[in-house]
Amino acid sequence: MIFEKLSKLVADQFGVHPDEVTMETSFSQDFRADSVDLVELMMAVEETFSLGEVEENDLEGIKTVGDVVEYIKDRVKED
Amino acid sequence: MKIIVDAMGGDNAPEEIVKGAVLAADELDVDILLVGDEGRIRALLVQNPAQNPAHISVQHASDVITMEDNPVSAVRQKKDSSLAVALRLLGEGAGDAMVTAGSTGATLTGATLFVKRIRGVRRAALAPVLPTARGGSLLVDCGANVECTAEYLTQFAFMGYYYAKKQMGISNPRVGLINNGAEETKGTDALRETYQVLKKASQEGKINFVGNIEGRDIPEGAADVLVCDGFTGNVVLKTIEGVGLFFVGKVKEIFMKNAVTKLAGAAVKPGLREFKKMLDYNEVGGAPLLGISKPIVKAHGSSGAVALKNAVRQAVIYAKSGVVGDIERSIAELRQSEED
Numbered sequence: 001m002i003f004e005k006l007s008k009l010v011a012d013q014f015g016v017h018p019d020e021v022t023m024e025t026s027f028s029q030d031f032r033a034d035s036v037d038l039v040e041l042m043m044a045v046e047e048t049f050s051l052g053e054v055e056e057n058d059l060e061g062i063k064t065v066g067d068v069v070e071y072i073k074d075r076v077k078e079d
Numbered sequence: 080m081k082i083i084v085d086a087m088g089g090d091n092a093p094e095e096i097v098k099g100a101v102l103a104a105d106e107l108d109v110d111i112l113l114v115g116d117e118g119r120i121r122a123l124l125v126q127n128p129a130q131n132p133a134h135i136s137v138q139h140a141s142d143v144i145t146m147e148d149n150p151v152s153a154v155r156q157k158k159d160s161s162l163a164v165a166l167r168l169l170g171e172g173a174g175d176a177m178v179t180a181g182s183t184g185a186t187l188t189g190a191t192l193f194v195k196r197i198r199g200v201r202r203a204a205l206a207p208v209l210p211t212a213r214g215g216s217l218l219v220d221c222g223a224n225v226e227c228t229a230e231y232l233t234q235f236a237f238m239g240y241y242y243a244k245k246q247m248g249i250s251n252p253r254v255g256l257i258n259n260g261a262e263e264t265k266g267t268d269a270l271r272e273t274y275q276v277l278k279k280a281s282q283e284g285k286i287n288f289v290g291n292i293e294g295r296d297i298p299e300g301a302a303d304v305l306v307c308d309g310f311t312g313n314v315v316l317k318t319i320e321g322v323g324l325f326f327v328g329k330v331k332e333i334f335m336k337n338a339v340t341k342l343a344g345a346a347v348k349p350g351l352r353e354f355k356k357m358l359d360y361n362e363v364g365g366a367p368l369l370g371i372s373k374p375i376v377k378a379h380g381s382s383g384a385v386a387l388k389n390a391v392r393q394a395v396i397y398a399k400s401g402v403v404g405d406i407e408r409s410i411a412e413l414r415q416s417e418e419d
Contacts, residue, residue, distance in 0.1 A: 015199060015414070032228065035151045036188050043192060056152050 002049070002072050003065075009044050010065060013037070023066035038062065051075045082394050083174035086115030087143045087161035088181020090381045096180060097123040099387025104134040106388065109395055112174055114138045115161040140164040146380075150184025154192060162186065166193040169373050176374035176394035178365065180382040187223050190371045197403065199410040200370040202231045204309070205377060206239060207366035208247075209319055210357045213300030217243050217252075219369060221312035229272035232256070232306055236277055237409045238369040239304035240286050245400035246367070246393070247303070255292035255302030257311055265291055273306070285412070323358040327351065364389030367397055370406065374398045 007021040014031040027033035027041070042054040042062070049072050062068055084100045086093045093115055100111045101124070113120050117139035129135050142160040144153045154163050162181050166189040169177040177194075179186055187203055196203055204220035219239040224231060236254050243252035256274060258266040263274050274291065281288035292301045297315065307315070330351065334344025364386060365378035374397035378390035 015201070032226075036191050039151060039155065039188070040192055053155075056156070 002069050005048060006045070006065065006068055006072070009048060010041065010068075013041055013044065021065055023064070023069065025065045026063055027065075028063070035059075041068075045072065049076070080395055080398060081110040081112055081174040082391050082398075083112045083114060083165050083169050083177040084387070084391065085161045085165045085177070085179035085181050086113040086120050087140070088179040088186075089378065090180075091383055092180065093119055093123060095383045096387055098127050098384035099382070100135065100391070101127045101129045102384055102388040103391035105130045107392055107395060109134070109391065111135050111391070112138055112168070114140050114165040114168065115143075116141070138164060138168065144182055144185045146182055148182065148185065150182055150188050153182075153185050154189035163189055163193070166190060166375075169375070170194040176376065176398040178376045178378060178387070178390045178394050180365075180378040180380055180387065180390075183222065183377055183380075186375065186377055187368065190368055190375050194375065195372050196370050197372050197407045197410060199414050200234060200238075200406070202227070202234070203368050203370035204235050204238060205312075205366050206242065206369050207316060209297065209305070209316065210323075211298055211300035213303075215247070216297065216300055216302060217247070217304045218312050218316060219304060219306055220309040221316055221366065222309045223368075224309040226310075227269060227308035229269045229276060232269060232273040232308070233276045233280075233413065234370070234410060236273070236286060236288070236304065236306045237413065238406050239306060241405040241409060242367060242369055242402050243303050245402045245405065246396055249303050251287045252303035253287055253289045253301075254304040254306060255289050257297070257305050257307035257315065258291035258293065261291050261293060263291070269308075280413075285409075320358065323354075327355055327358075364393040367393070372403060374403065 007018045010021045011018040027038060038059060042059060045068060046054055062071060086096050089096060097113060097120055100113055103109060104111045111134060117137050120137050140159050140161040142157045144157055144160045144162045157163060162179055162185055165177055168174060170193045183205065191203055202224045205223045206217050206219040207221050208215040209218050217239050219235040240252050240254050243249050256270060258270055277286060277288040280286045289302055292305060297305065334340050365376040368375040368377060374394055376390045376394045378387055
């Protein structure tokens with residue numbers, strides 16, 4: 001469920017089809033994402049999944065779509 | 080028409096920014112929303128009263144983003160900074176356009192996060208006007224994106240084309256690709272690919288692509304829109320500035336040699352002053368951020384009141400011209416033709 005919602009967000013931001021997004025998709029390697037792209041995506045994630053603000057330190061560990069899924073799971077558990 | 084102005088951004092903020100905003104309100108007949116330290120802004124407005132005070136309003140923001148701040152994190156961490164508040168206000172529709180003389184990096188990041196890019200635009204670009212023999216050329220990109228793919232460069236070409244058309248009043252702007260040779264086989268993979276895409280688009284009448292432009296052809300105005308990655312753009316801009324200053328200094332030296340040359344110097348002084356003025360930021364105003372869904376003008380960090388007023392004028396034209404809509408349509412068409 002998280003992945004389905006997330007893949008739509010990712011696809012929308014990077015201009016690809018949702019089917020092209022997998023757990024292994026790397027933001028920097030597959031989409032040439034820079035730090036602003038990543039912050040932009042995580043702001044959309046905050047909103048879509050009703051999470052509080054993503055800390056700067058947390059951003060550093062996020063390289064792939066799978067990392068974001070894990071991050072969302074952890075945050076939902078905390079709440 | 081309401082223009083949001085970041086009152087705390089730039090080397091001469093808030094004094095010169097507030098003065099410039101008052102000048103703009105008086106001369107351009109627009110509403111200005113000044114964002115920043117309300118106490119300081121109000122005090123400056125007392126010293127520099129507007130002819131029609133109803134044209135100026137103030138939104139308090141307690142913090143300031145400095146040049147030392149990390150541009151990506153500062154706009155998120157310093158939520159109550161004048162720049163972040165001004166950009167959020169623009170994103171929410173509190174004004175038609177926004178002007179800042181603050182940090183370029185933070186402006187670009189904040190614009191992307193709070194105002195958002197036009198749908199389909201992969202990267203926003205900073206596009207200053209370079210002084211040339213033909214008046215000026217728009218340089219896209221100039222520092223925002225160090226590494227660019229052919230897709231980014233192609234989008235820069237279209238964004239620049241429409242901006243030059245509407246804002247600079249050129250009916251069919253000549254678009255060139257800055258490269259290390261005129262032949263289409265020159266340059267990096269991204270440049271060669273961009274060349275082919277633009278060549279095809281030009282044949283279809285979608286853009287006026289004039290091919291590769293070498294560095295030496297830039298000052299004569301070989302193209303109205305110069306497309307390159309941000310790294311190249313920055314080097315080109317700074318080189319032209321430096322050469323201009325070097326040239327003016329050398330000429331001055333020659334004229335100051337003895338009594339006869341000094342006399343000759345006096346005769347050409349007005350011409351030289353004109354030349355220096357041509358290279359002066361304060362006359363131009365600022366550089367637009369292209370690709371953002373609302374008009375943003377980045378004034379030079381050292382802007383004085385006149386430069387700020389000129390940047391506001393530029394923002395007014397940008398907002399009225401419908402460039403954002405044109406870019407949106409052309410990017411959608413580009414993406415459609417890629418899919419076909």
